[in-house]
Amino acid sequence: MGKYIEDGLTAYRMKAKSEKISVPRPHRIKPLNLERGIEWLLKLSAAIAILAIVLITVFIFARGIPLIFKTGLIDFIFNLKWSPSHGSYGIATMLVGSLVITLSSLIWAVPLGILSAIFMAEVAPSRIGNLLGRLVELLAGIPSVVFGFFGLIVIVPFIRSHLGGNGMSVLAGAIILGIMILPTIISISRDSILTVPKEYKEGSLALGATHIQSISGVILPAARSGIITAVVLGMGRAIGETMAVVMVTGNSTIIPGSILSPVRTMTSNIVLEMGYAAGDHQAALFATGAVLFIFIVILNLVVSFSIKAGKNYAN
Amino acid sequence: MLTNNTREKLIKAFLWLSGLIIVAILFIIIAYIAIKGVSAINLDFILEAPRRAGKEGGIWTTIVSTVYLTLVSLLIAVPIGVGSAIHLEEYALRRSWFANLVNLTAETLAGIPSIVFGLFGFVFFVIFLQMGWSIISGSLTMAIMILPTITRTAQEAILAVPAEYRENSLALGASKWQTISRVVLPSAVPGIITGIILSIGRAVGETAALILTAGSSLGMPGGLLDPARTMSVHLYILAMEGISMDRAFGTAFLIIVLIVIINYLANLSLCRMSQVSRQI
Numbered sequence: 193m194g195k196y197i198e199d200g201l202t203a204y205r206m207k208a209k210s211e212k213i214s215v216p217r218p219h220r221i222k223p224l225n226l227e228r229g230i231e232w233l234l235k236l237s238a239a240i241a242i243l244a245i246v247l248i249t250v251f252i253f254a255r256g257i258p259l260i261f262k263t264g265l266i267d268f269i270f271n272l273k274w275s276p277s278h279g280s281y282g283i284a285t286m287l288v289g290s291l292v293i294t295l296s297s298l299i300w301a302v303p304l305g306i307l308s309a310i311f312m313a314e315v316a317p318s319r320i321g322n323l324l325g326r327l328v329e330l331l332a333g334i335p336s337v338v339f340g341f342f343g344l345i346v347i348v349p350f351i352r353s354h355l356g357g358n359g360m361s362v363l364a365g366a367i368i369l370g371i372m373i374l375p376t377i378i379s380i381s382r383d384s385i386l387t388v389p390k391e392y393k394e395g396s397l398a399l400g401a402t403h404i405q406s407i408s409g410v411i412l413p414a415a416r417s418g419i420i421t422a423v424v425l426g427m428g429r430a431i432g433e434t435m436a437v438v439m440v441t442g443n444s445t446i447i448p449g450s451i452l453s454p455v456r457t458m459t460s461n462i463v464l465e466m467g468y469a470a471g472d473h474q475a476a477l478f479a480t481g482a483v484l485f486i487f488i489v490i491l492n493l494v495v496s497f498s499i500k501a502g503k504n505y506a507n
Numbered sequence: 508m509l510t511n512n513t514r515e516k517l518i519k520a521f522l523w524l525s526g527l528i529i530v531a532i533l534f535i536i537i538a539y540i541a542i543k544g545v546s547a548i549n550l551d552f553i554l555e556a557p558r559r560a561g562k563e564g565g566i567w568t569t570i571v572s573t574v575y576l577t578l579v580s581l582l583i584a585v586p587i588g589v590g591s592a593i594h595l596e597e598y599a600l601r602r603s604w605f606a607n608l609v610n611l612t613a614e615t616l617a618g619i620p621s622i623v624f625g626l627f628g629f630v631f632f633v634i635f636l637q638m639g640w641s642i643i644s645g646s647l648t649m650a651i652m653i654l655p656t657i658t659r660t661a662q663e664a665i666l667a668v669p670a671e672y673r674e675n676s677l678a679l680g681a682s683k684w685q686t687i688s689r690v691v692l693p694s695a696v697p698g699i700i701t702g703i704i705l706s707i708g709r710a711v712g713e714t715a716a717l718i719l720t721a722g723s724s725l726g727m728p729g730g731l732l733d734p735a736r737t738m739s740v741h742l743y744i745l746a747m748e749g750i751s752m753d754r755a756f757g758t759a760f761l762i763i764v765l766i767v768i769i770n771y772l773a774n775l776s777l778c779r780m781s782q783v784s785r786q787i
Contacts, residue, residue: 230684231598237590238599238609241658244651245612248619248627255630307525315522324526326774331533333766335712337739341746341759342536371532378529402511404518425618432620434715435743459622463715466629481626485619492618 249485256479259472268479274445274461276469281476283458283483285445290457292448293365293437294430301370302423305377312378313385314407325382332375340439343368348440357452360442365455368436373426380425384418385411417502421495428491432484434459458484537763544760547753553761557725561741562751566758568727572642572735575728576721577710579646580653581703587650588657589699595658596665597687617655624652625719633720640722643731648720649713653706660705664698665691701776708769711762714739738762
């Protein structure tokens with residue numbers, strides 16, 4: 193009996209397939225409309241982040257690119273003369289200013305940051321390490337305008353009276369900016385040192401290496417990609433920083449001759465002139481923003497590349 | 508030639524020194540501003556409106572503006588951020604292109620300098636949407652800036668809710684949304700609050716983006732379309748234009764006090780978060 197029914201069903205299915213009749217499927221409970229609606233609403237809110245980044249890119253480039261076409265890309269980037277009243281928009285001095293300030297802050301903040309990350313992760317008792325971690329978080333939370341104020345009131349006068357010049361200088365910017373990127377460098381390096389498997393260190397110590405030898409020969413190489421990420425993110429923060437820099441660097445549009453001469457960065461230029469700029473002048477500031485944006489995107493790519501490389505290394 | 512042992516000790520001493528330098532830097536900055544700023548602070552300084560461009564009077568309107576701007580930007584960013592966290596953790600497939608794209612944009616947004624947000628807010632909200640320099644322009648810009656923080660912390664909090672909670676709720680016949688809204692989200696609240704506290708810290712300190720979007724008018728903001736000057740912007744203008752160093756110190760001190768409190772609360776709520784997940 194059962195066999196007949198099965199045969200009959202198979203025959204029916206085959207017939208249905210050949211004649212494209214839809215075979216009734218098991219009944220499926222339709223989700224409530226409310227559930228569907230909420231699901232879409234949630235997806236929509238996730239899409240807002242994408243929308244935001246698209247809008248940011250489109251609007252900044254749309255406002256800035258026409259001016260670059262007008263002056264020519266080469267002229268915009270390599271022309272040393274920034275003189276909006278004469279229609280001359282070259283950002284070379286600001287570009288150099290940003291790079292000089294960024295590099296000179298990295299020169300001292302990277303070694304100090306990595307050393308104190310090693311200290312916190314490896315040498316200090318864990319209570320002191322954790323306490324320091326919280327202090328570094330606090331340092332990270334202090335707003336840039338407060339750092340700028342501190343620089344203006346303490347560091348600039350100090351440089352003026354002890355080293356000469358006006359005090360508003362590359363040096364002042366490098367000191368303040370270095371302090372500001374320390375938390376980024378320290379916390380990411382520390383995390384990457386802490387995630388190095390214990391066995392590495394134990395193996396090295398068992399082979400007769402000292403603690404310091406194990407740190408420099410085994411732990412640091414294993415944490416390398418995290419440390420590189422830390423430095424690159426610190427660099428991104430330095431290049432994008434505005435308020436602290438604008439308050440302590442004097443903001444002259446010249447190529448700095450020494451660490452005591454004043455300098456203007458791309459970010460300072462935007463915040464100083466945006467208030468009254470119009471027309472081409474304003475467009476040039478947006479174009480500067482676009483250049484900054486490209487820098488940051490490149491640094492982000494380097495970071496994701498270095499994280500990927502780190503994963504390969506770990507495997 | 509140094510023996511291995513002395514070299515080891517020397518290097519360790521050097522590492523201790525670098526840790527000490529970090530503490531010293533933080534201590535000097537906070538102590539200096541606290542000592543110079545505390546004398547400027549009294550009830551009048553906090554509760555009086557600024558007069559003569561901030562040369563006299565207090566900073567009351569800038570405090571109100573700061574709170575106003577922070578609240579509005581949280582009102583915008585928290586629902587969106589938590590919503591996208593729910594989507595990413597509860598609905599989206601882990602490897603779907605959409606989820607990957609959202610994660611990537613969140614990372615990119617987090618790295619963009621505030622001055623670029625300021626430029627965008629200026630050209631889009633202030634000019635294109637004709638909102639002018641206002642609370643709403645500033646808050647919308649701020650909301651985009653804090654969105655990655657809120658999304659990320661909410662994601663982590665939702666991820667930490669054990670799968671058994673969801674399974675039990677679904678087994679009792681609750682729908683997916685009922686499960687999320689009554690079981691998952693309440694358990695994730697401490698994490699979401701951490702994100703909110705961190706965002707408040709960012710909003711209190713933000714300057715560059717707000718100068719370009721909220722303006723620097725010293726008046727008391729009434730509606731969403733009024734311009735406003737936050738405490739950080741006020742500090743910048745007081746110091747840069749040399750209006751009143753006394754009041755600048757007072758403002759800087761108040762900002763630091765706020766940041767220390769916010770930092771403490773964030774740590775507290777992080778602790779509670781890890782306690783909750785440990786109990787589970």
